[in-house]
Amino acid sequence: MMKQVLHLRVNEQAHELYVEPHKTLLEVLREDLNLTGTKHGCELGECGACTVLVDGTPILACLALPVALQGREITTVEGLAHGAELHPLQRAFAELNAAQCGYCTAGMLLSAKALLDREQHPTRDQIRAALAGNLCRCTGYEKILDAVERASNQ
């Protein structure tokens, strides 16, 4: 199939790309834009490792086609920090050891960011609900919930 010209906005930067339409957003982010912070997990929508934000809403990059996301604002984990200054969520995750192997962390951070952007001081249950689509096999979740709570109080 023919490559197509795509116009994508990622982390507030405009990109013109030349890719085949069957490449998922996850593949384009990692392979064409070298943004490898977004992780390959199950690739079937069953783990949340590839979570990114589209216009502020968490979606799965493994099941999204860039061709259908032109003109939307895509945020990946690389878009969270401002220069050397970490996002409060990133700082809280580091301080509380909310990442162990770290594979789920990018997705966790983005689901949590979307929550805090619409709900400044969420309850523990609201945090759980917002992170229900992100699996972690290491932490047992408690430190992740603690970190989101800490970030919401900063």
Added chain:
Amino acid sequence: MLRLPRFSYHAPRSIDDAVKLRAQYGNDAMFVAGGTDLYPNMKRRQVEPKVLIGLNALDELRGISNGDGVTIRAGATLAQISSSPILQSEYSALAVAAHLVSTPQLRAMGTLGGNLCLDTRCNYYDQEFWWRKALGFCMKKDGDVCMVAPGSPRCWAVSSTDCAPVVMALDGRVRLVSPRGERVIAASELYRDDGMLYLGKESDELLTEIILPPADGTKSVYLKLRRRDAFDFPILGVAAALRFAPNGEIETARIVLGGVGSRPLECVEAARVLVGQKLSREAIDAAAEAAWKPARPLDNTDSTHSYRKKMARVYVARALEELAA
């Protein structure tokens, strides 16, 4: 790594154009909205369309409008369904069912139309290509036997949509558009008791709207059985909708089970038992008993089929208890 097979992608600007494209490319083409069901299936090579007709950009497929009942465009996302004030207040079972689908990410992507057309599921079908090849392909894709019931001439893959039982219980209808024009059919007619040809619409018909009649005081509820509280498809879903007369007697009743067969199962006998009665303990138990009997889950989803069968009675009773409360 699981990559999508190659395809060409079209983004029509109107329903009319979408339907014309489907006619032009025939059975090589498929419609796609959220992609949360289709893309995993394509990655596992369960379906391999050469052409995709993307519906995301169609404004005509967005929105929920309130008038004589409620009309939901098929492209409304499950997140929009679950947070819609009119659905929450008057058709609460649908808002609940949409909220119980998978995860926040998939509810933001997936649509009501997509959930109603969800491919039927089976432990022997929803596997990667190499897995199916190693075991031998089943009749739903590439093979000619049913792995669940090897002597069976038919496929027993399971209807696993949360929203279909609810739309049926609410007496909903759906609008279908094709090059031949459009028609509106009862939601119950959208399903066939066949794991392969599970939709009662032509493959070139696009589902554009879900139409719910005026709620008129109907109370509805949806309960879902699954192993985890997120991600999982239902291994049993119970949708119940009742309308009460001022004296407390039940005027109309519909109970529909999901996850127990290749199509949502309308429990006609259970509804008949309830009409004209008050929702007493005895009536609830009689309806649960009647609903339980025709449910015949097979050993092809999570959990054992005997447990799922037993739970059909328990969940119907619990659903009715919620409506009695």
